[in-house]
Amino acid sequence: MEEIKISIVVPLYNEEAVFDKLIERISNVINQTNFTCEVILINDGSKDKTPFLIEQLCKKDKRFTGVLLSRNHGHQLAVTAGLNYVRGTEGAMIIDGDLQDPPELINEFYSLMQEGYDVVYAVRKNRKESDLKKFAYWIYYRLQQKISNFTIPIDSGDFSMISRRVVDTMNEMPEQSRYLRGMRSWVGFKQKAFEYDRDERQAGQTKYSWKKLFELAFNGIFNFSDFPVRIITRLGLLTILLSIFYFSYIIYNKIVNHNVPQGFTTLIFAIILFSGVQLLSLGLIGEYVLRIYNQVRNRPLFIIDKIIQAGEEKDKK
Incomplete structure (x- = not known):
């Protein structure tokens, strides 16, 4: 058996409508590569x-290879599960199953990897989504870059x-709350951006609701980022x-x-303002406490129901 490179x-997640087209395009790609690939479907x-x-x-x-999780764990943990079963000696390519990201770019990514890069990440020049979503993404990525402790590509x-x-x-x-693109940037090493136009979803509906996007x-x-904690300190100093x-x-x-000011209205306004600041501060601290709590529980990141590898069902361990 040839050594698996990538x-x-x-x-x-619920990609029945696009599955056949996805497999057809991926198969066509790996049939034409000059390096051996495996495909891990989670x-x-x-x-x-x-x-x-x-x-x-x-x-x-x-x-x-099929990795079947016991329930819906979320996109980031599904990718994490797949990365744990990577056999490629040179690395892995991460791609969503909705065909918005073209699998045909694998050869160009691999060529850049051969130039000595450890990470080749795709940057969306254009994306075929609603104006509201595009605006929300635009705001978020730029805010994230401003407040992050290191550079996360826009x-x-x-x-x-x-x-x-x-x-x-x-x-x-080991973190429970996964943000893979941040983890990928945090790792460091030599990284390279690759610009492309993101396609629209080929079939079915997006699985990323607004709630999941906010999470x-x-x-x-x-x-x-340390910004949420530091803003509490700054708000406290400003209040003082x-x-x-x-x-x-x-x-x-x-x-x-x-003369002593009689400002009853001012007093009420000040009470409401400072109460709001306190509640905001408690909420931000609560976010960190919740993440610490989830981390110290040390539950497994994902639970696997079944693995099919090399045509056979494998031991989940």
């Missing part, structure tokens, strides 16, 4: 026929090719300074003008 990791607790289709394919085509998702040592390093990172955004901010100035103003009026 593993293609594909998370799938079923993330799909409710449709996706797990059945994965099993049928993996049993008849040994180039495909307009770059999980679509990428990473070297074997990056795969191994990311697999060693992912929070993971990106709270996992890789405002209090000192206001108190000085009252003393001045009493001594010089023999």
